[in-house]
Amino acid sequence: MKILRGKFVLFIIIALGLFLSNNTSATAATTLKRLGRHPYYQPSLTSVQDLKDMIAKHQPDLAAAFAMAGEPSLFDVFERQFPAAPIETIEFHPGDHMQWMLFRKAGKVLVLKDVTWGGQKPFKAYQFSIDKDNNRYTFVVPLACGNLGLRNIRTAPPPQKTEIQPPAPPVEVANQAPECQLQLSAGQVFSGQKITADANASRDPDGRITSVTFAMLDSQGQRVDQKIVNRPPFVAQMTLPAEGTYWIHAIVTDNEGAEVTSPACEKSVRALRRGHPLADVGFFRQFDPGNYVSLRIGYEYRLNESFSLVGLIGGFPKVQGNQGATAFTIDGLLNYRWASRFFAGLGIGGWITGGDQDLDAEESQVELIADIGVRIYGDPEAFNTSLYVEGRSAFDEFDDISKYGRFGIGLRFQF
DSSP states (O other), X not given: OHHXXXXXXXXXXXXXXXXXXXXXXXXXXXXXXXXXXXOSSSSOOOSHXXXXXXXXXXXXXXXXXXXXXXXXXXXXXXXXXXXXXXXXXXXXXXXXXXXXXXXXXXXXXXXXXXXXXXXXXXXXXXXXXXXXXXXXXXXXXXXXXXXOEEEEEEEOOOOOOOOOOOOOOOOOOOOOOOBOOOEESOSEEEXXXXXXXXXXXXXXXXXXXXXXXXXXXXXXSOEEEEEEEOSSSOEEEEEOOSSEEEEEEEEEEETTOOEEOOGGGEEEEEEEOSEEEEEEEEEEEETTTEEEEEEEEEEEEESSSSEEEEEEEEEEOEEEOSXXXXXXXXXXXXXXXXXXXXXXXXXXXXXXXXXXXXXXXXSOEEEEEEEEXXXXXXXXXXXXXEEEEEEEEXXXXXXXXXXXXXXXXXXXXXX
């Protein structure tokens, strides 16, 4: 009977020993003298990002380890706070203590409690804290093995009170005036024509342009036209009513109501006369022979800057020769101008004479006229003088133009 009791006690002792050796946590104090025998994470941690990756990838193992350590509810707080927790690198010195530390053995995660570092030198570790129920849990993770350990539990410091400052009063920012720019399509046009005023290059540094007022003033400063454009593009067409110099002003308005003009938004434009009185005096030669003095007056009407219509009436008194007779003329030409100084014309004229109608050199006839000239004095839009040469011949006398044609040179005065 005593033998049976002894065997039973021995069996109980052996079974208890096996149970304690296979339990997931050790209850006895442990002095740890070497790292890396049972690493939780390999290879060694080299950066905070490695630590964060380890925590993120091993959530189930960590939850089980917290349960083994007797803190199952702490893991939920750990999981929420860790991503934003400040992490520092420390040295864990010989004699420093951890309440528990997890490790991996034969593929299983286990927890070792009451751990003291007994190595000869300190080891480097990451350290961070988690707060729960007014307590601060400080964790360390050796870089060499990644074995997460709870270093200590202390009372968490009270949260700092943040004094809420009243919002600062809004700062009044002065509106910046817009900047005005103006361009005209031309510097001069004929009276009655339109000119394009363009203020689209205007800008507002702190807002936007909402409208532009275009005003046309005459040489006396009187407003003769006005247009208001309330949306881009800020462009307007204005008609110059009569000859003279006009000023185009642009006034820009921004979204705060500020109105501005500037020297850059004041441009002059000249309206030209379309018509000018003319007077001609010249000398013509008919090779049959006959010599004439030409005296004509007329009017030139400008169609545009290149073309004009010229009408002339006058007389060609015969002054010498035995052919031809004094004539009255009515002429009309289309003139072309180029390079401001030069002109050439082509037209039809009436040669009306009281001579012998049976003689080719003295009969009345309709003639083709051609001339070419150059301005030699004066402003092209004011009084000036031009030198011209002209040839004229009856349509039915082209074959005898060298005999009956009339060729001359003269001065043309424009008033």
